[in-house]
Amino acid sequence: MLRTLGVVLATTTLTLAGWAGTLTGAQAQPALSATPLPTPTYTCPPALPVSGQFMSASATSITVRYSMLMTPPCGYNPPMTLVLFASREDATAWLNPVASAVSGPERQGEITVTGLTPDSEYWYRFSAGEKHDPYVINGPVRTLPAGSASCRATITFDNRWTGGYAATVTVRNTAEETLNGWQVTWRWLGDERISALWNGVLTISGPDVTVRNASWNGTLAPGGSTTFGMLVWTNAPGPLTLNCGR
Known part of the structure; x- marks a missing residue:
């Protein structure tokens, strides 16, 4: 009788141990992988990033006032480059620039391009660093006749x-x-x-x-x-x- 009871208890202990192992495995949670969050897309406001206003001309120079209205990624940081073209077609395509000048470190100021031909028309655009501004194409502006300034x-x-x-x-x-x-x-x-x-x-x-x-x-x-x-x-x-x- 005692020997039989011992066998039963041993069998019960092994069975419970097997259940415990089974329960432990069932309760283990799978490792969760981190889901990458989407990178937000920044939308630039519908506004010009830079503006330009012709100020004056001499026989060999043109002066333009600029204002950098927005900063990157929608705008620019100084210095700003004023680029002159001999035709609107060249200015539109950024081809064959004839002269240029670079501003100082200010976000607003004037740029004067010198060494121009008297009594000639020019169109102007802006660039900053490696970026060409795609919006502003101003002109024509004309230098004065030789000897008149x-x-x-x-x-x-x-x-x-x-x-x-x-x-x-x-x-x-x-x-x-x-x-x-x-x-x-x-x-x-x-x-x-x-x-x-x-x-x-x-x-x-x-x-x-x-x-x-x-x-x-x-x-x-x-x-x-x-x-x-x-x-x-x-x-x-x-x-x-x-x-x-x-």
């Missing part, structure tokens, strides 16, 4: 609003002798119209505008400057090319 005119937009702006034009004597009398001319390419002008004498003929000096600000020593201001109404402004001379 005795002064330089640049425009500063003091205030902008929907439907117009206020601006100041600076006239600087670039000659080596005193300048006795000056005039600034340009042609509107949009729907602009001047509602007020001060410190100058205004003449308008269709889209062509001429501002001559007033009686008190026509004499400028070498390197000297003066200003006139204007209030302009427009819903569709175009590029503005200022020419300055006697």
Whole structure:
């Protein structure tokens, strides 16, 4: 009887041990593999990453004001390169650039390209590093005829609003002798119209505008400057090319 009970207990112990091993294996959880998260796609806002505004020209140079409006990945970091082309077709295809100049480290400023041909048209675009800006193609802008540049005119937009702006034009004597009398001319390419002008004498003929000096600000020593201001109404402004001379 005792021997039989021992056999039964031994058999029961082995059976329970087998169940324990079976349960342990059933309860073990499989190793979970990490699922990679998708990389988010950054969408750039519908805005130009850089803007350019023609400022002035001499017989052999063109000056453009730039503003880097956005940073990478949607925009650029300085320095910015201004690249000139002899035709819109070349500018569109980024072919046969004729001249270029590099900005400083500022995100806003002016770039002057020199060594140009007098009385010639150019189109300009921007690049930064290895990237060509695909949006801005401005022009034509024209250098002055040879021997005609005795002064330089640049425009500063003091205030902008929907439907117009206020601006100041600076006239600087670039000659080596005193300048006795000056005039600034340009042609509107949009729907602009001047509602007020001060410190100058205004003449308008269709889209062509001429501002001559007033009686008190026509004499400028070498390197000297003066200003006139204007209030302009427009819903569709175009590029503005200022020419300055006697």
